[in-house]
Amino acid sequence: MNFAKNRTVSTVPAAKTGLPVWMMGLVADRLRADANRLLAFLFNQGILDEQFLQLQQLRDESSPNFVSEVVNIHFHESEKLLRNLRSLLMDREFSGYNKMGIHLNQFMGSSSSIGAKRIRNACFAFRAASEQNSRAGCLRALELLEHDYCFLKNKLHELFQIQQQRVLAAGARYPMQN
Amino acid sequence: MIAMQRVMQSNVSASAATTNCYGGLSSCKGEEVMISDQFPAGLRVLVVDDDITCLRILEQMLCRCLYIVTTCSQAKVALGLLRERKGCFDVILSDVYMPDMDGYKLLEHVGLEMDLPVIMMSADGRTSAVMKGIRHGACDYLIKPVREEELKNIWQHVVRKKFNGNKELEHSGSLDDADMHKQGNDDAEYASSVNDATNASLKPLKKRSNTKEDDDGEIDNDDPSTSKKPRVVWSVELHQQFVSAVNLLGIDKAVPKRILELMNVPGLTRENVASHLQKFRLYLKRISGVTQQGGISNPLCGPGESNVKIGLLGRFNIQALAASGQIPPQSLAALHAELLGQPTGNLATAMDQPALLQASLQEPKCIQLDHGVTFVQPLVKCEYSSFKHFPQSCAPVEDVTSGFRAWPFNNICRAGPGNNGGLSSQNGNILIDLLQQNQQLQKPQQQSTVPDLRPSINVQPSCHVAPSQSSASFQVGNSPVSVTQNGSFSRTSVIDYSLLSSQSNCSSLSIGQDSDANLQTTGDLSGYIPPASVSPYVSSCPVNVENCASQQVQASSMTFKTSRNLPGFVHSTSNNQDPYGSTKTGDLLDQAPFNNLGYINKGTCLPARFPVGEFQSPLSSSSLGKVFSENIGTRMKQEPNMEFGDSAKVGIPMLLQFPQNDLTTVFTE
Numbered sequence: 001m002n003f004a005k006n007r008t009v010s011t012v013p014a015a016k017t018g019l020p021v022w023m024m025g026l027v028a029d030r031l032r033a034d035a036n037r038l039l040a041f042l043f044n045q046g047i048l049d050e051q052f053l054q055l056q057q058l059r060d061e062s063s064p065n066f067v068s069e070v071v072n073i074h075f076h077e078s079e080k081l082l083r084n085l086r087s088l089l090m091d092r093e094f095s096g097y098n099k100m101g102i103h104l105n106q107f108m109g110s111s112s113s114i115g116a117k118r119i120r121n122a123c124f125a126f127r128a129a130s131e132q133n134s135r136a137g138c139l140r141a142l143e144l145l146e147h148d149y150c151f152l153k154n155k156l157h158e159l160f161q162i163q164q165q166r167v168l169a170a171g172a173r174y175p176m177q178n
Numbered sequence: 179m180i181a182m183q184r185v186m187q188s189n190v191s192a193s194a195a196t197t198n199c200y201g202g203l204s205s206c207k208g209e210e211v212m213i214s215d216q217f218p219a220g221l222r223v224l225v226v227d228d229d230i231t232c233l234r235i236l237e238q239m240l241c242r243c244l245y246i247v248t249t250c251s252q253a254k255v256a257l258g259l260l261r262e263r264k265g266c267f268d269v270i271l272s273d274v275y276m277p278d279m280d281g282y283k284l285l286e287h288v289g290l291e292m293d294l295p296v297i298m299m300s301a302d303g304r305t306s307a308v309m310k311g312i313r314h315g316a317c318d319y320l321i322k323p324v325r326e327e328e329l330k331n332i333w334q335h336v337v338r339k340k341f342n343g344n345k346e347l348e349h350s351g352s353l354d355d356a357d358m359h360k361q362g363n364d365d366a367e368y369a370s371s372v373n374d375a376t377n378a379s380l381k382p383l384k385k386r387s388n389t390k391e392d393d394d395g396e397i398d399n400d401d402p403s404t405s406k407k408p409r410v411v412w413s414v415e416l417h418q419q420f421v422s423a424v425n426l427l428g429i430d431k432a433v434p435k436r437i438l439e440l441m442n443v444p445g446l447t448r449e450n451v452a453s454h455l456q457k458f459r460l461y462l463k464r465i466s467g468v469t470q471q472g473g474i475s476n477p478l479c480g481p482g483e484s485n486v487k488i489g490l491l492g493r494f495n496i497q498a499l500a501a502s503g504q505i506p507p508q509s510l511a512a513l514h515a516e517l518l519g520q521p522t523g524n525l526a527t528a529m530d531q532p533a534l535l536q537a538s539l540q541e542p543k544c545i546q547l548d549h550g551v552t553f554v555q556p557l558v559k560c561e562y563s564s565f566k567h568f569p570q571s572c573a574p575v576e577d578v579t580s581g582f583r584a585w586p587f588n589n590i591c592r593a594g595p596g597n598n599g600g601l602s603s604q605n606g607n608i609l610i611d612l613l614q615q616n617q618q619l620q621k622p623q624q625q626s627t628v629p630d631l632r633p634s635i636n637v638q639p640s641c642h643v644a645p646s647q648s649s650a651s652f653q654v655g656n657s658p659v660s661v662t663q664n665g666s667f668s669r670t671s672v673i674d675y676s677l678l679s680s681q682s683n684c685s686s687l688s689i690g691q692d693s694d695a696n697l698q699t700t701g702d703l704s705g706y707i708p709p710a711s712v713s714p715y716v717s718s719c720p721v722n723v724e725n726c727a728s729q730q731v732q733a734s735s736m737t738f739k740t741s742r743n744l745p746g747f748v749h750s751t752s753n754n755q756d757p758y759g760s761t762k763t764g765d766l767l768d769q770a771p772f773n774n775l776g777y778i779n780k781g782t783c784l785p786a787r788f789p790v791g792e793f794q795s796p797l798s799s800s801s802l803g804k805v806f807s808e809n810i811g812t813r814m815k816q817e818p819n820m821e822f823g824d825s826a827k828v829g830i831p832m833l834l835q836f837p838q839n840d841l842t843t844v845f846t847e
Binding site for chain 1: 228229230231232234235238239242273275277299300301302322323324325326
């Protein structure tokens with residue numbers, strides 16, 4: 001997060017946003033605060049863990065959008081996995097927990113790699129239910145998974161939006177820079 | 179270095195599983211010099227994981243550690259890459275659960291073929307899972323999420339292995355080792371230079387107590403390949419020799435000392451052989467475990483158990499064959515024996531049938547089957563790889579592949595009495611069978627030259643493929659296989675393993691792109707058959723059932739068409755009725771098959787599967803085509819040409835494609 005570090009109002013020509021320049025600083029600050037608050041919330045609630053921070057540290061000049069790139073890949077794959085899990089579980093001729101186990105394992109690995117702690121824990125619960133051969137238990141676990149996944153997805157999208165706005169704000173604020 | 183890494187990064191796309199062959203390759207060479215300075219920076223890592231998220235994250239982390247990363251989302255593709263670029267990687271990170279191939283299988287193959295350190299990863303951190311990883315021989319087991327700090331340390335596994343390898347060599351004569359290395363390295367294109375580089379880098383870290391070795395290494399400065407290497411490179415050739423020796427002695431009675439004597443390889447030490455034997459035994463145990471899982475009876479069963487062979491040939495095929503009554507029990511038994519390394523004596527009795535390709539005996543180690551199937555040395559090589567390559571992606575294929583795996587060992591050895599009925603186990607056998615559709619080339623014992631062989635290749639689809647297949651249905655895909663040697667290969671020979679697999683009855687062997695169905699017979703063959711008889715492979719199909727009588731599966735008659743789309747990616751065409759159903763072949767062939775497929779090589783029969791890297795085929799450039807075709811949608815970025823150059827050591831899998839119609843025409847004299 002290296003934009004908008006400079007809080008002083010710049011004397012550069014008016015920002016393209018139409019807001020007076022002196023306000024841009026406020027906007028940028030507010031955005032930054034929003035982002036931090038959201039992250040803090042996610043960490044406190046145990047939704048994300050420090051692995052997410054590691055992802056953020058992996059961002060560099062060659063991959064400035066690393067985090068959003070990876071998270072989007074994750075979402076894309078996860079949706080497939082969740083759909084597969086659901087269809088396997090709802091299948092009238094239930095074939096067994098093996099296949100589910102494979103999907104689940106992948107989902108677990110993927111989620112834990114991006115730091116989605118709560119989802120990973122929900123996966124453990126799912127795995128336990130499948131080990132007990134409890135189809136109902138698996139269904140419940142799956143629902144929880146889906147719920148947590150949707151929640152995380154929304155929050156992360158929100159976070160990325162804030163990031164984007166910050167970039168815009170910084171760019172607008174310091175049009176010469178970049 | 180950073181720039182190179184960036185290049186690599188840019189080459190690797192996160193979305194698809196592409197392997198950065200180019201990057202890897204270039205970095206291989208380019209980084210050699212730098213490695214020693216900045217070790218562990220520049221360590222070449224191959225990451226295999228079906229989860230794209232993790233793959234991307236790991237790639238980024240590894241680049242941060244200044245390693246050179248190649249990613250791959252499919253195990254088979256990764257295996258192909260490893261074979262193709264031997265010596266281009268220092269360490270492998272692999273996921274445990276992958277859809278196309280179990281991570282442990284990959285581990286096994288790598289351990290046996292390339293002896294690289296493999297680190298397993300999984301989200302499953304339970305003790306039992308970790309234990310399993312260790313037991314399978316993984317150097318380490320990382321639990322996801324993997325942190326960068328953990329990745330920073332993976333270089334220790336590379337060093338450790340080298341150190342241990344070094345120790346092993348310390349006991350052996352240093353001079354001999356140099357020679358041995360030289361020999362061993364001939365086959366491995368990249369091995370020597372790469373090893374050198376890595377060795378150089380590791381020198382400061384290693385405690386070389388045996389200074390003599392160092393001296394020797396330095397003496398041979400002119401030829402990088404002969405510089406002292408800490409460990410023996412078990413090339414395909416070498417392994418083949420090893421397997422033959424083991425077969426001759428019998429797997430139970432094989433002792434390192436005697437194996438060493440039989441192999442008669444200068445510079446090889448008893449310790450090298452001993453450790454390799456140990457690995458080999460583990461490997462066999464595992465395969466037999468696999469085959470037994472399927473309810474297949476122990477392959478070691480006596481004659482008459484057609485099912486036994488299943489493991490070898492693929493359950494489906496064998497049963498089919500047996501069912502169709504085409505495989506004489508003896509041949510099955512013989513096959514079994516062959517595969518399992520039974521003493522040759524047994525085989526001799528058992529084998530009297532199978533029409534095996536008869537290859538001209540040019541190689542000293544050719545094994546002549548009663549019916550003229552000769553086991554060519556090169557074949558052996560292929561077999562080696564083939565055995566490795568049979569990680570099965572498809573269920574039906576699995577059996578087959580495992581079967582094949584075993585074959586090489588056995589067959590190779592029949593160097594003994596000429597008409598021993600040794601089967602050239604390689605995949606070729608099966609293919610040959612396939613070829614012999616109607617088989618019979620009853621030309622018993624012709625150990626003659628290629629021309630003779632020609633007619634003998636009868637692919638009998640029924641033999642291998644589905645029981646319901648009639649021989650006529652043997653059709654391999656569209657492209658005929660034309661085996662032509664060096665330049666004459668009209669198409670690259672592609673042995674479509676799909677034949678073997680029971681996919682759809684006959685899975686199409688076609689991997690080839692060529693769909694021209696004409697089996698070119700003679701002309702091609704003659705060109706094709708290299709000094710060593712090519713046929714053995716073909717004939718080795720135990721299934722020769724019908725051929726049995728005639729044996730001579732004339733390899734020559736087989737025209738293999740190598741397809742470009744090889745590996746697994748058989749583009750194939752139609753999968754269905756085609757005996758060699760392509761589609762799945764994609765899967766089937768994937769595994770390694772391609773590697774072994776066409777070992778069209780001097781002195782090698784068309785091996786069914788040859789590791790990509792090990793394939794030395796005289797085949798011409800008709801190019802066996804890409805080994806990894808993209809058609810099939812594999813997500814690997816391949817180097818466009820894997821051609822069988824004449825001298826190419828590239829193992830290009832050759833897929834034999836047997837035209838649908840009549841194979842007989844092919845074999846008509």
